[in-house]
Each structure stands twice: as C-alpha cells, then as structure tokens.
Amino acid sequence: MGIPHMHHRSARRTARLRQIVVVCVICLAIYCFLLVPDESLDSSRSTNPEAYQSRARPQQQREGERHHALPPDLLSNRFLTEDQCRASFPGLLEQVDNEVAKGPFKLEPSPSSLGPLFARIRDGQLYILSAARKTDLSRDMLAHRSATLHQIANALLTWPRPASSLPSSPSPHIPDTIFAFNHHDDPLATTFSYSRPADPALLVTPSGEVKRFFPIPHFGFYSWPLPFIGSLPRAARAISQIESSLSFSDKIPRAVWRGTTWFNNPRAGRLRQNLVRAFGPGAPGADTRKWADIEALDWSSTGGDRNASNALRIEDFCRYKYIIHTEGVTYSGRFQFHNLCASVVLTPPVAWIQHVTHLLRPVFSYTLDPSAPDSLSSSPSSSRRNLLRSLLSPFLLSPKLEDKETKTPGLPRRPVELGGREKPPPLSPYPAPWMRSAWQTEHDPSEANIVFVAPDWSDLEATVAWLETHPRIAESIARRQRALFEDGGYLSPAAEMCYWRGLIRGWSEIVRVDEGAFGDLEEVTWEEFSLKEIHK
Template identity: 45%
Template sequence: MADVNKSPSQSRLLLISVPRTASNLMLKILNLPGQKLVTNEKGGYFFFNAFIKVDNNGRITLPLEERSEAQKQEIRDALQEAVDGLEDCAQRAEQEGKIAFAKEHAFWLTNPAVLGNQAEQAASFRLRIPDKYGPSQTFSPLNHTVLPDEYLRTWRLTFVIRHPALAFPSLCRAMQKFRQGGIMQREDTVGSMKTTLTLTWTRMLYDWCLEQPDLPGKPLVVDAQDIIHNPQVMVQYCEETGLDPSALQFEWESKQEVLDRQTMGPDSQSQQKSDVDLAKAEAVMLSTLLGSTGVIKDKTPTVVDVTAEAKQWKEEFGEELAYMLETTRIAIILTCLFLVFLVLRLRIGGITPGSPATQSFPRVNGSQQHSFSNLSLSHAQCVAAFPGLFSEIEDAVSRGPFTLTWSRLGEPLQGSVKDNQLYILNWQKKAFLSEQMLNERTAALNQLYRAIITSPEPLPDTLFALNIQDRPIAQSWSYARPADPAATKAGDFPMPHFAFWAWPLKYIGSMDRALIAIAEIEANWTFHAKIPQAVWRGTPWFNDVQNHDLRKRLIQVTTGKPWADVQALEWETNGETARNGLAIEDFCRYKYIIYTEGVTYSGRLPFHQACRSIILTPPMAWMLHTTHLVRPVFSSTLLQTEPRLGPPHQSDRIKRAWPTDLDAGDANLVMVSPDWSDLEATIAWLENHPIIAQGIANRQRELFYDGGYLSPAAETCYWRALIRGWSKVVEPEGREWTEHKGVRWELFSLGGF
C-alpha cells in the first residue's frame, strides 16, 4: 500500500486559469504541437463540455432541487467523461514517455453543488476514479473540485493569473459581444459573470496545494504580465516543468481567416445553432490571439492604475456591471488576493512589480549574466532573453522582397551562407581599402562567422551583401539605416557595429573590454556622485548634411559654461590619438553625455548606453541595430513652462522618425533641440529634478547593460536572426551568383585576397 498514491513523477501538468488571463497566449507560446506531450484536440480543455452542462445557459448557481434528475445525470455523465478523458491522456503520456497536459478554468473543476451554494450535496457528484489511486476518495476542506485528493496530487499544478482590474473588465467586454452577437441573453451573461468574476476557486486550490505533503512538484504561478512583457519567464517555466524551451514560439501566422470561415462561412449554415454559437464565442474570446502574428505588448499596460481603470467602468458597462466591478467592493479586495499570488509567482530574479525594469524589459540576475556570454542560444532562447531585439529585422522583412544584383566593383562585399558555413564571393581587393576599412571589414566578417559556427540550429542558406561604409548602401547589411521610415527601403538591414569584435583605437578597444571597465566605474559611482556636467569630445566638422552645423553649434553653445565639458578633439600622431581624448568608459563618470551623430551614425552610442548617465541628443537621424530600444522624452515635455524654446522635433522627417513622446518616468534618454537652444535649460531642469534624472539614467543602464542587449549573446543572436530574416526576402538576380563558388572564410581570413 505504500506506493498506491505515489506520484507519476513530473509527467502530468495541469494549468489552472480563469478567463482573460492570457492563458491561450501562453499555450501559443509554449507551442504544444512542438512539445513532447499528450493532450486533446481542445488544447487541454477536458472539462469544457461538462461545464456547458453545469452552466445551463448562465444559470450556473441554480439550486440542485430546481434541476431535474435528468439534468443532474447529464452533468454527472459529462463530468465522468471529462475525468475519463483526462486519465486516458495521462496513461497514454506515461506509455509514450511524454508529458500529459491539461488546462482548465478553476470553476470548471469545481463541484456543481458547491457552485450552487449547496456543498452538503457535493457527494452526489462524486466520480469513478481508477482503483490504482487508492481504495477511498478524500476531499480535504480546501478541495472543492470533483477530483479527489488522491488523484489531484498526481498532477503538477500551474496557476495562470492576471490583475483583476484588467482580466475582469476584459471578460465583461467579451460578454457584451456575446449579447450583441446573439450568443447569450443579458440575464445569462450576468449569471455566468457572477461565477467567473472571482479568484475564490483559484485561491482555494492553490492553498490546497500548499497543504499537500507529497505533490510531484511545487505549484507554479505565472502572471499574464510576465507572459506578455517578460518572455524569459516562459523559458524558465519550460526548464521547471520539463518542457522544451527550444520549441517556444513568439511569432506565428494569423489564423483569423480560418476562424471567420468557421463562424460566417457556408459550412456554418449546416451546423446546429449550439455549435455555431460555440464557434462564435470562441471567435470572440480568441479574436486578438487569432488575428495576431506575435505577442502584442501594448494590449496590456506594464503598470495597473486601479483607480483610473475603475473610472471607465460605469460609462463603459453601465450601473449594474460597474457595481460588480466597483473598486471598493470587488477590485480592491481581489487585488489584495492577486498580490498574494504575485509575491509567489514564477518570475525571473529581481523583478518586482512596478520596478523600472518592468516598464519595458526584464532585469537580470546572476544566472542571466552568465547566459549573456553564451554564444549558442537557440532562436527561441534569444527571443525570450532579449525581447524586442529583432524589431529592426522584422520591420525590414515586412518591407517585402527585393532584388540583389552582383556588384561590379566588389562593394559592398558579397558572400553566402551555405550548410552553416561562410563563403566570400565578391570583394574589394586590399589595395583599394585603407587600413581602417580593412580592419572594419575583417571585424564584421569575424562577427558573422562567429555567429554562424556557434549556432545550435541550422541556418538557412542565403546570399548576402555586407557594407562597411558609414553611409548605408541599398539592399545590404549596413551599420545603420535612416530613422525616417519614408527614407528606408526594402533590403535595408542594420547589422551590429564592428566594435562588438574590436575597434583598434587606444581609447576604445572593444565592446566587452569597455563594458568591464564601465562596470567598475558604475560599481563605485552613484548617479548623484558623478561629475555634474555634460561631456562631449569630437571633431567639429564631422556632420550630417541634414544638420551641417550640429557640432560647431554645440561648441558655441557650451563654451565657457560651468555645466559643460565640451571640447573639440586635438588630434596628434596622424589622427591615431587626441591630446584631450577620453577613454570611452570615462564618459560614464559624468551625469550627462552629449551624443552627436557624424556623417551618419556614431559608433559611440552603444558604449554610452552602458552608462548610468543621461544621454542628451538631438532626435537621431540614424538607427543602429539597437537604437529602436531607446525610449526618449523630449526636452519640450520637460520644459513645458518654457514655450519660447520650441519643440525639439521641428521637421517632418524627425516627426516621422520619433513620433512618440514619453513621460519622463518611462524614458531612458532625453532628446533636445537640433540647434541645442534648450540644452542649458534641459540640464538645469534635470538638476532640479534629481529623482527623475536618476530614473532616466537607471533605466538606460538596466536595459542595455543589465538586460544584456550589448552582450556577446545578444550580438550572435542578432546576426543569426539577420540571416533568417534576410533569407526570407532576398531575391538574387544574375548568372554571376552561380558562377562563383566563393572562398571559405577560414581561408579568406588568412589574407592574400
């Protein structure tokens, strides 16, 4: 008898949710068809049909004596069928050496007698459980489900939650659509919502788990906020439960057209009304997911303001529903319950609700820092570790296919990736390149080669063009692209800067060397202890034609100002060093760093973003591969009492490039006027608001450094995603591509070409 109730290890996973908690999104990301598991055709819903019987068209709380014996028997039969299906799934999984997977709403498992406030009659819905789980059925005080303790203990439970102030109004909106679509009557939806607008069943089941001494694994709690905004949690969830993290998907094809045909097409005319209504209900509940091609982050805020949400409910839902959601009676009480879960939820390292890191991207702990040096992350791991990193690639792919022709002069360099090997096909001879250009080309190709040979997955074969000039070349990989979407063309793909390999200047070296040096400074300098000046070094005449006085004007505005350490570089030794130059890490000793673009981009930007300092820059005209992660606040927003200074984004080009002006509490960079006219006022404002200023500086370092976006892992991830994205839209044209076999990089790198 000692082994009767022994758990079948961690081979059974049961997700417990309530409606509108992003649980279907979680399943989409988990990619159930790609996992080694057994489930059913409903995505793990075994109790759905049984609940339809219990719900009785919204009359779920109907006393048992008001139901006929036939109705009660229908419910028993449906519940038994659900349990039999669940057990069959578990047995098949055990036989096949896979994981059994189920997903149920908490109230679907709840005993119908308990739902009807007649717990004393719960025994009338006891079900048949195989004898191997024990000779008796125990229902401890917190177990109000139809599954006895002995059986429930064989499943590892995961609780999927979402803040009630977001989940419950979302359900109300769905119910309104049910009424508008004729799926349910008003009184039916109100009855259903009285059961579903609660975390009671979820909380009791969670507390039941905490009382059990022999569960196959601790109960897990996953917050919808993390599912949407913190993909690394999904990787950790897989590692915790035995699922395959490499199978995770964060983008997919839209399924909306298929669902539209099912609910409105000719086939729907031959179905029974109940089936059509269920299909319509599914269309409502899954509309966002089925119409999406990936995780839509702006569908839920990163911080929930219950008071602000509650103000909308009365106008949106009317008196009765608003009363059900009223902050003082439901939302706040349930929020307290929610916060208990939140403390215990499955999460990464040091994330806390409302911290600056959760505003956009996750904070990092020690284990993640270690992974930042891992060059062999899978694509799914890359997506999870570095949310938003591939946006530039995704945007470039969305611009559509383009033709790639053979370059007559070998510029840009052209090559191929074939069978996870790098070949050089067409290049400029060394005699035509300066030493600096040759170094940059070698660095870029070493970066590409490193990413290819460390890939844990096959990369698609493709032909490519790699441009090392400062100014982008059409249909190539370049260091930057125009920030103005109107000036960006199909085939414009940003690639990582060569400094991620090496930049042979005395005061730079390489990205990883600089990051180590910067980390030393940041460990010993608080933001408020830094030099209270704005620092800049550069060559005054090195400007973009669209703002040809940018640097000259900067020097004019800052000359003699106590708040500025702005100097034109005094070059010596043939331009190799400057008498007044600063090591790149020493910029981090200043509170404020002024960033100026050159003829196009400036490669200094990523180094400055590793500092816990505030970057002050005119709206940037060029986008490096991570510039899209910048979250700017405009100086005009900070200086609202100084309208005479005017907005910093004056041209249509700049407005298209940077259309969103954030609040200072969300920003990680400050954009000032292109003529520097408000630079002094902006610095004065930041000095007078030290807490806000520190927040801007913190968010920058937390994202770019702590978040790992400047790490070797992120760089190799980006190169591999670049190969994948480019291969989808490039269309080589001309016989030259087949006539040239190319030279393997290993041989090419030895020189002589």
C-alpha cells in the first residue's frame, strides 16, 4: 500500500512542477512581448551592425550580411587557402562543419552494381574504384556523373600547396581518402549527394540512428548540356548583363514558371500540376489574370533538340519581378540559377537542402501583414514570434496547439480552382509541422531574401498582390538575394572550389574505411575513366 501511495504523490509533484514551469515560461514570454524594448529582441537591424555581428558564429561573420561586393579577381580565384575561403565566404562550409562535429562514421561498399560510385584520392590523384555501367545509365545520368567528377578533379588540381612543402613532394597537403558519390536525385546517406532532406525527422533512422548527409555543388557548375541552360558560370555572366541594364521597377510585373508537371515528390502531392491547372493557360480566370506567366514546357515539336518550344533561357527568368520555384522528386537544379537574379523567388518551403540552401532567409507568406506599410525598417514581430516559439516549443505537444499559439493575421488563403468539374482541394496545413522544424526562424520582410508561400498555392496570388503593393520591400528582398549569391560570391568559381576542398577535408577526417572491403576493386585513373565515359 505504501509504495503505490508514494508513486501517486510523486506523480502529483511532477504534474504540479510542470504547471509551475509552464506558468513561468508563459510569464517570461508575456514579458518579452510587452515589456522588453524592441532593440533587445532584434539585434539584426541595419542601424546596429556591430550588435548583429556579436551574435555571429565563433570566428565567423554571419552569412549574408556582407555590405559590399567581393572583387571579381577573388571570385574567380580557384586557388584560395582554407583560411581565405572561410574569411571570404562565411558560413559556406556550415553543413560540412556540422557533419564533422557529429564524429566518425563507417563507409560500407554498396551491394548493388547500380549503387553509388566509389573513388579514392591518393597523393592528390583521383582514382575510380567502382561505378555503374554506362549501359545502365541514361544520357543525362552519365552527363551528371561526369560533370561532378570533373569538379572533384578540378578541386584537387587547384588545391593550394603550403609554402612550407617541398616542390618535389607528392601532395601531402591533400588528404588520402575513399568516398562514395551518388549521382541520382534521391540523396543517400554517407555519400556525396546533390541535396539532403530539410525535415529533421528524415535525418534519422527508425531506430534513432543519425544519418550522415554531405550535399555537393550541382553538376551545373561544370556543365548542364540543355540548350536553355548551359552552365552556371555562363548563366551568371548572362544574368549580370541583364541585371546591369534592367532595374527592378522595369522588370515584367508577373510571376513566371516553366517546367515539367510530372516531377513531384509524393509528399508534395500534385504541386506542379495544380500550379499549372490553377494559374496556367486555360485555367479558370486565366484571361483576366495578368500577374501570372505560368506554363508547362511543351516538348511536342522539339524535333529531338531537347528544347521545349515555350522554354525560356535560364537568364531570361531574371527579366521578371517574381520567379516561382518548384522542387521536383527532390531538389530542383534550376534553383541556384534563380538565386543569381535580383528577383523575388516565391516557393513552398524548401524540402531539399543543397550545398548553399542553408543561407536562405525566408519570410513566410502567412506572416505578411496586409495593412503593413511599404517600409524597409525591421519589425520586432518576427523576433518576438521566434522567441515565443522557442520558449513554448517544449510544451506545445501538438501542431494544433502550436498553430493557436503562433497564429498571425497573414494573407488570405483560398482553395485553388482547378477547372472542369473537379472540386477545389481543401487547404493543406501551412506551415506543416515539418516546415516549422526545418525552417525554425521566421525572418522579417526587411531582412529576407526569399518568400515561402503555401504549398497548395492558396495564397500565391495574394502574395504577389502584396509584393506589388509593397514595391520597396519586394525590391529589397530581390536585391538581398543577388547581393548574397552573386556579389557575395557564394555561387562563384572560387566558392565552388572552396566548398569541394572543405568537403573532402572534412569527409576524410571522419570517414572510417575497412581497406580490405575495397581491396579487390581495380583502381582506374580519373583520366582514363573520363575518356571511357565519352567513348563507346
């Protein structure tokens, strides 16, 4: 009788203690909301850059806060040292550093011949150990694989030699390692992949083991052999010509999208199809909808030249004020091309993180106030919301409760009309719980460089209308995007090489390889392998 009674008293104490903690946290939140001066909550204001930088990561300037463009000579310099890389591009290697901080992992051979490519770096030379056969890969897959391996080879060739090393020594400054490279769109753990999931729940196994993801620069940095794309350096030059001759106010005041509608992640539903059905040609009200230029690519009359009849060259998207971005089965390769534009990118919350996606500073459409002035001054509302959420998150046991606690008077949402007799789909949860987990910081429009909209497009039209009535804010969002990725150089040749070398360096520190498991694999030099890739 005594023991159950003691358990009962202990349970009551625990419940009472929890109530006290909840009350204290709520009181603190109310204090912060009502009594704390705005400046103490928002140290990111442009009027106080010193206070903002004091919150930066140790020995790093906060990414995206550079106030001047880097010189072209630096951005084209592929031979920067690690210290120069980190000083020039703060935060570039954040994802690599995060993986290194998690400690060692073991690299296992793939049991499938269609699995990732395995390669060795030894004495600064690249060797291919195993790779899927050419006959098992499409032309596009072969091109993507080859382009990425060229990037890695270039990173090794441009690896700066320490001044203290002997010219005759092989390459002691380049770490020896074995790595796996996955050239498919779906990322694989413990491989170099083009993206990783944004949802933290997808970064662990069902048993709770942490997955290890290593995003790499897109193959388009080397070449993307489509007539309307080419390569990222080519596109960057073309975009710069457009941006230098076209002000934001002179851009086409429409939201543009081109793409194929059949690439969708199951989690996203019919995202691309519904975008075209709701706002494309033939959609209900299309004749009077002047804000949208949305079309599915038409491949019916291309004659085999791989160029859709209504395609836009990638740089011509920058002629529009607003660019709609949609992910596909996973990431979208065009995203980083759009990041070079001084245009506002409108996208559902990004679900796949590429190597610089973590630099985005999104404003969520549901936080946009229809009655807000067109002012560039920072509002304390987003800082207060972020603080309140962080304080209350341990006690918000369900998404419904969280939505009640953080509800804001955002833009109106209306179910999209899909045409025909089909009923409008119900509104989807926005933001869904995974979106809150993946993108925990809500930025104010005055500091954002991208706009997240509802994934069912229910507030897309309202968001464009809000931006049109707030042209100063819209232009500032567009300018911040280009200032970061173009002027700040995060998509430059220099940053690309910096990232590759930082990734190889970080990978080699934590990977653990059983040499015996790879001992039977024949080493083929990269030079020989590359020639075999282009010949039958």
